[in-house]
Amino acid sequence: MINQKSIAVLPFVNISNNIENEYFCDGLTEEIINALAKIKDLSVTSRTSSFYFKNKTVTAKEIREKLKVVTFIEGSVRASKKKMRITVQMIDTIDDFHFWSETFDRNPENVFEIQDEISLFIAEKLREHIGHLEIEDKLIAPIDVPVAIYREYLKGRYYIMKLDYKNSLKGINILQKLIKKVPNFPNPYLDINLAYVQLGTMGLLPAFEAYEKAQPYLLKALELDPNSSRSQLNLAWIECWQNWDLKKAYEHAHKALEIQQADDIYLTISNFLTVEGKLDAAHNYLDKALQLDPYTAINHHYKGFLYYLQEEYTTAIPYLKKALDLEPKLPFPPIYIGISLLMSGKPNEALTYFGSLKGVSVKDLTKLGGETMCYAKLNETEKCNEGLKELETYLTTALVDKAFTFLILVNALLGNNEKVIDLVEQAYNNRLPLLLLLNPSPILKPVKHHKRFKDIMLKAIPDNLNYKQKKKYKQALLDADEIKKYSKELEQIMTDYKLYLNPDLSLKDLASYLELPANYVSQLLNQGFDKNFSEYVNTFRLNEFKGRILLEENKGLTIMAVAYDSGFNSKTVFNTFFKKIEGMTPNAFIKSTLKN
CATH class of the missing domain: 1.25.40.10 (Tetratricopeptide repeat domain)
Known part of the structure; x- marks a missing residue:
């Protein structure tokens, strides 16, 4: 079954005479993919699968069958030194019709504004077509480097993402020269690290040599921008495979x-x-x-x-x-x-x-x-x-x-x-x-x-x-001592791994963490906590929301944005559950808390 809130962004086509505009086209596609991926409840096809269709002619039916999405974006870019024309179309894969198209004539120097503007346009039109989505005011933060530097960065990344030895080294060389010009721009460091890790992983360089070369670039990227998703992901790998600290890796x-x-x-x-x-x-x-x-x-x-x-x-x-x-x-x-x-x-x-x-x-x-x-x-x-x-x-x-x-x-x-x-x-x-x-x-x-x-x-x-020996489960379900034991274990798992932040968390997921059949976990929740699965998980999400909504860093976010960040995946579920537990609406709770 296809998720009704799903989208793919196919690589934008370069229709300029200048072949170097190919770097910008690929970069624009990637930025839109990354921007849309920040929207809660929206399933966005990742870069590799989108770029699988680069330079290929495909039908809406093929996209629906191969990528399992209900909508997709295609577009083109024509650019000169003084003018850039970007054409974007949104296609419904179920009924095979173009339900929105737009042409953007912009100054090429305003590249970051262009990316954010187009991403927000797409998000808004998508919301009109498929239903409610919580959209932030900005999806792409501007990068504090000159446009010429950013274009050179896209060129380096373009070669790295070709994933072969010769092009990877070419991309690394471009980005190494760029670092000398702008040593505080974190993206080139992350991509050089990525290139070496890929070369080692694919066997195109000895793994030890590749990872050794990659590490200084990762450390510098982390120093410059420790809070990006890429930085956090790299830190997770280091904690697991180098430090053998799984708890920190999960965090x-x-x-x-x-x-x-x-x-x-x-x-x-x-x-x-x-x-x-x-x-x-x-x-x-x-x-x-x-x-x-x-x-x-x-x-x-x-x-x-x-x-x-x-x-x-x-x-x-x-x-x-x-x-x-x-x-x-x-x-x-x-x-x-x-x-x-x-x-x-x-x-x-x-x-x-x-x-x-x-x-x-x-x-x-x-x-x-x-x-x-x-x-x-x-x-x-x-x-x-x-x-x-x-x-x-x-x-x-x-x-x-x-x-x-x-x-x-x-x-x-x-x-x-x-x-x-x-x-x-x-x-x-x-x-x-x-x-x-x-x-x-x-x-x-x-x-x-x-x-x-x-x-x-x-x-x-x-x-x-x-x-641990594989458990042999008896016909009868859990007894009182087992309920007590597994209740404590489940609480620890929820605290350590923050499973409730996953909006798609299922009873089967919980069962796999406890190494118990789903029937047993259902009984455990019912008798150990007097809750069904949804009530149990949403209680954690509610507490997470109550902690987050008062943080200074979240003051610019809407209530629902924080709710989605806390693991809720439905506005109705959130509001109903909140009022049931707290006896008041989220707005009333916030006002009451701030007064105190």
Whole structure:
């Protein structure tokens, strides 16, 4: 079912003679996407999926079917030195008609005003067409740099977003020169950091080298602008993968989500839940990422990876293959396609698959590691030992993470449990991030409850759910002691993770955090709190609202803007629930509180 409040912004078409105007067209599209994503209750297709349709002729029906939206924007830009004409059209994908179009003739020097003006126009017309949306007075804050500098920034980002080695380095070079001119402009630092992280993630640079190069730029960006959603998201990654502090990681990720809904933020939270072993909850967040960005390869890969972790190998493979269809050079899917074949009882097919890999997969040890795993499973001892020896030679190189991963997995398949734990201990001592995703690995099940292994893992992530035996639920529901126990646990989860800030939170989401069936959680809420699900969650949202509405920083916001920031997703629900609990309207509450 398609969300009725959903929109995609297709890349604006450059109809100028100057090819350099392409940078502005892409930048304008991105800014409008980011601006609309700030509107509560509006589902906005992310950049990657929108740009999948760049330079393609598509129908309204195709957009509706492929992006699952009821409206989309298309436009064009013609620019000269003194004049810019931007044409925008809004199309209904259900009935296939253009219900609004506008032409903006503006001075190119007023680029920030243009972006905000167009975003607000779109938001207003969308509200007229699909129903109520709470829209702020400004959606795009002006950037304090000259327009010429901003255009040069867009040029650098244009090349970085092409996602290949040559163009990424070209974009990095442009932005490095820009930083020398305007050292206090945070955007170039964030994008250079992004470029290096992408190069490392895709295997186009050794990961260690790429992340090492990326870090100074991220630190400078955080110094200049710590409160943007991008900065908060990067901080979340650092807290998880470098500092191994999941509580802080969640805090930063949820702050990023409060600022702007984006698929990579949902993907990040899914990553963190995976580390904790909360795979059902990880699926829920990943589905939200896929909904916003169905054409991002990494989202499809991660869906397949989650199914792999749950030992649903035949379900995993199509998602992993879809990821490669979208991004053939993505280095992760081949690993898990091969391992899924291996673990589903097809070692010879897996061996053939790993043997056929070329390019990036050879460079990042996937071919060598995968074949060695297959030899272990096929009891081809001599070939397996040769592979192990070759993998060990990479332990002192930039490929140390991948070498450790395959050495651990091969030894697990051989049943060398003590060797596995020795390697895991070395990975822990070297603070290798791979350790965190070994937690839920199905291949490591034989050592999961070994005391040494548990001690290492619990030092990394305390109270990890991977080490709790799967509960066998009795036919009867929870008894009084269990209700007391789980009530306390649920309150802690709601406080730590602020789940109520997610407007789409469901009973199933809560159940996945508690690792209980939904029926049990429904009973828990009813008997432990004397509330149904909506009443329980909205109580947290109400308290959040009461705290936020009096903050100085929120004085310029409407009541409903703060309500939406607090997790409510309906004006009617908010007003009705507020009056039921407080005995007065929100306006009366505010006046009464201010008097006191």
